[in-house]
Amino acid sequence: MTAPTIRVQSADFDLQTEMSALTAGRKNIGAVVTFTGLCRDEQGALSALELEHYPGMAEAEMLRIGELAIERFSLLGLTAIHRYGKIMPGENIVLVIATAPHRQTAFDGANFVMDFLKTSAPFWKKEHAADGAEGDWIAAKDADDTARDKWR
Amino acid sequence: MTVKLVYFAWVRERIGKSEEDLDLPADVVTVNDLLAHLTTLGEEYENALQFPDVIRVAINQEHAEHDEPIAGAREIGIFPPMTGG
Numbered sequence: 001m002t003a004p005t006i007r008v009q010s011a012d013f014d015l016q017t018e019m020s021a022l023t024a025g026r027k028n029i030g031a032v033v034t035f036t037g038l039c040r041d042e043q044g045a046l047s048a049l050e051l052e053h054y055p056g057m058a059e060a061e062m063l064r065i066g067e068l069a070i071e072r073f074s075l076l077g078l079t080a081i082h083r084y085g086k087i088m089p090g091e092n093i094v095l096v097i098a099t100a101p102h103r104q105t106a107f108d109g110a111n112f113v114m115d116f117l118k119t120s121a122p123f124w125k126k127e128h129a130a131d132g133a134e135g136d137w138i139a140a141k142d143a144d145d146t147a148r149d150k151w152r
Numbered sequence: 153m154t155v156k157l158v159y160f161a162w163v164r165e166r167i168g169k170s171e172e173d174l175d176l177p178a179d180v181v182t183v184n185d186l187l188a189h190l191t192t193l194g195e196e197y198e199n200a201l202q203f204p205d206v207i208r209v210a211i212n213q214e215h216a217e218h219d220e221p222i223a224g225a226r227e228i229g230i231f232p233p234m235t236g237g
Binding site: 037051052053054056057060061082093094114117118119120121122123124125126137138139140144 | 158160161162210213214215229231232233234235236237
């Protein structure tokens with residue numbers, strides 16, 4: 001079975017580079033779904049997000065999620081990259097790429113990984129306000145738990 | 153039993169440290185027991201853990217339920233619900 005590519009890093013990532021790494025030289029892939037999560041400025045209220053993570057467990061949990069997705073949706077490849085540290089509005093936070101023979105499993109695989117990343121991978125977001133003041137920790141949303149539970 | 157505790161996000165901020173090695177009494181058997189024990193260690197712990205239902209715990213870097221035993225744990229992570237992605 002394919003092993004997922006998992007990375008937790010402060011540096012930015014490049015979508016085209018990551019996608020090429022999954023597809024180069026392969027002739028059995030019929031579908032590539034990519035999801036990129038970006039930092040919003042919340043109508044100008046936010047100057048940055050601070051992403052904290054649990055080193056070691058973040059990678060381990062993303063690997064567990066990735067392996068589940070590959071098995072469940074028979075994916076041909078999967079990459080998940082999550083950034084940490086201070087991230088400005090407009091910058092990338094997270095990347096998920098799923099490849100499969102057909103589109104539905106690629107869509108479902110990427111969707112599954114994102115739903116579990118949001119609720120199970122140990123990352124926490126803190127807001128920095130536009131006036132420079134350190135803001136609050138973002139609260140977890142019930143809607144994210146509901147989105148995850150639909151995969152049960 | 154001595155275990156390494158690691159704290160994240162507002163749990164870390166309220167307790168005022170990111171990690172510590174703690175010697176646990178023998179009657180601390182489950183995650184629930186651990187959370188209850190920690191609240192006896194001071195106001196900052198009480199403040200961080202006053203609503204144990206929302207607190208998430210990982211044993212040796214894997215998510216754990218609150219009724220799970222902590223025997224064999226080398227590292228226990230204590231943190232709020234996750235908000236990544």
